[in-house]
Amino acid sequence: MKKNVTIGVLASLLLTVSVSYGQIMEKIDKTKYKYFEYNGYDRKAFTILYVNNQGDKDSEKIGKNFSFSYEDFTGRFDYNVISLKKLDGNFETKNDKLTLALNNQKIPNKVMDYLMDEGGWKIPLETLNKRATANKTDAERQLFEKTFAGKNINDLASDFYEDINPVIQSNYIMLLSAGNVRTYRDYYDEIDKKEKERVANYNKNLKSGEGRIEFKPVQRKYDGYMAALKYYVYNIDLKNDSTLSVFWNMCYSDASFRNNYTYSLKLIAQGTQSIESKQDIDCDPKYKRSMDELYKTIMTSGNVSYILGNTLPELNEFKIMLSIYEDNPISLKIGKQEDLKKDSRYNVYIRDLYKKDQVRWKRQGVIRARKVTNNKEEKIQDKEKGIKIDEKKLAYKYTTEKKTDTTKTWVLQGRYVSEGEVINNGLTKSEIKIKRGLDKDGMMIPSTFYQTEGKKIEGLGTMLAIEQPSLNLFLSPSYGTHGLNIDISYLESGFQYFLNFGFDGYKFKDEPYIYKDSGDSLKTNVSLFNIYFGVSKDFHFMRNFVFAPHLALGAELASFSNKELDEIVKKHVKDKYKEDSYGMSNTTFNVGAQLGYTIFHSTKAFAGIDYFPISYKKNKIFGPNGDFYEIKRSPVRIYFGLRFEI
């Protein structure tokens, strides 16, 4: 009886615990964000300034040749356009002196003047609408516009600060300066000099019997210049309550106060980017440029765009995090302007209750961009079409009637992804980045930048990004007795270009080859190596399934592992059969398809079928008397495998 009571009480407790979970969740007073803190997505804005560095003789000369327009830079960020584009200063000096120089010139004040509608300091409706757009629904945006129109901040409810403050806080100043210029000739001379010294030392310390080595000058391929572009990125720091309070209570209402106010600047990133202006030494004289002409193009807007579009987005400060806008189809309010590309993958996170009273961001699934919207500003689109535009006209034309264009995605992995969940592009494994090695002789200058929190990221300056490669690994048990196929493929717009390396081994145990000359049976293994290049296309359906037909061209090579047979065949096989028999090299093609199931966002299980229409007619092993044996293998091959997408 006692035992039964115990069981009953335990069962009762178990039920109580499991169902009253609902009660615990209402008492959450402590939240823990495991991965990141979500603050919504507001577009960041930059002001760019070139500094004529007094510590470098080339800096000013390069600066004179470098004229830029904000229209030339990437659309990933917005820009606060001030009339000043160049500064004099010492770029090698300490960080605090640079901030002092910026404040002496009242640069942050000019930036905030631009943001708050120069002169009047009204609420910059268009700018705010544009920069806070990704966090809002269409209805919210319309309401936002309607409520703000012609109003002073004091007339608005305090709730509106939630919309305005992130935009006020997301303004950055980037200081740039190029220097350390050297010619390619100097660079090659230096390499030759070092090589000469190495050769001379080697020859000098020769031991008897060792041969001398000759000096070989480096191959001079280019003519031109290389230089280092240094940069600092500062945030106009209005993130704490006291500075924000001063901004709204004093700067906003008092013109003389705001003109004299000294803004706090926070260093976000600093680094060096290698830049160059070069041409092939043996290029066509018709197109050859003089050294002076090359000097003028050492620094271009493209260099700045590279830092803005490729280097800075690696920092947490500039990563895009935003909530899913609609869930049928799953839509995002970002697009080409944010450098979103078709097939880019994004992790989706949701707040998750765990350990009774703690909340963390947990990955809910992975989505892949299916149709990327062109949400670039009109000015950028016009520029791409070759239409001349006015730099000062930065106002974003937002039409309230028009529904926001969104990027459509589909779920690559995960059961349920819905609106209200958050994507974070910083955590996805959508690309592999291959870093180009740094040349000891300074050919490539590393671009190292630091976050002020102390995190260091190295070597990004010469980074080559390959997007969406996938590594496919197939095991093929049905063909041969053992084998392995590895596909390395590159995915582009839904098409995969793959290179397949395969090895199939055959063990003949029960039906050995009979070598007729002697009448003996010889057991042997046959190894078949193949290499294919092909293209396939992924068709996704029912969320987790994929169908991928493919076509490939390739070559095969077979060999015996039995040395005795190997020798006999080599000795006796007639010359005319050589190509078709021993060695059995064939060019071939195959068509086939795979059916896959997404186990994890980066892993799929596949079953595939291949058909080899040509090669299998030639699967003959010739004997010494001209007779032959055919390998019994089907032209159809069925296999299973795993595909890992990195």
Added chain:
Amino acid sequence: MKNIAFIILIMAGGLLTSCRTYTTSYQAQSLSNNNQRLGVQGAKGTVLFKIFTYERSVEVAREKALMDAIHVVLTQGIPNSSFPNPLLKDPTNAIKQNRQYFDRLFGDNKYLDKQNIKIHRRQASKGTHSSFVQLADDGSVNPQDVMKINGSTYKVGITVSVNYENLRKELISNGIEVNVSQGFGW
């Protein structure tokens, strides 16, 4: 046989106890009734609040939030708001006596017994409650207000605006006793 019956009895007791803890299946959080940001201009006779509801998806939670919003206004009131007391004078008895009316109001005859039931969208749209409540903020959901509780349940916070004045008139016209002191602050 007796022992088995005893075990079942204890288990049933446990189950009932646990169910009782689950009756509060939503939470209401007051908001300023004059919230420009949410497009609410402090309309007379309305109350604006955020309701946290539990459902299998955000989409369904949006429907369920409307039912929960009416339920909380009828039976509890919104703490720290201009509408702190229930609209019904004696909620338990009023619902018991006018069960048919309230089933029609919510469009689901099980909802009044258990607010934690998972609803079907079609059922939710059958109720007449939707004429007294609307989604504020275009029904948009802040990621900070969405939380996964377990494999199939989400806690979702949705801002709603309830027109309690019209609801009061509707209740009175149907002969249901209401709390007359409620909402005269406006």
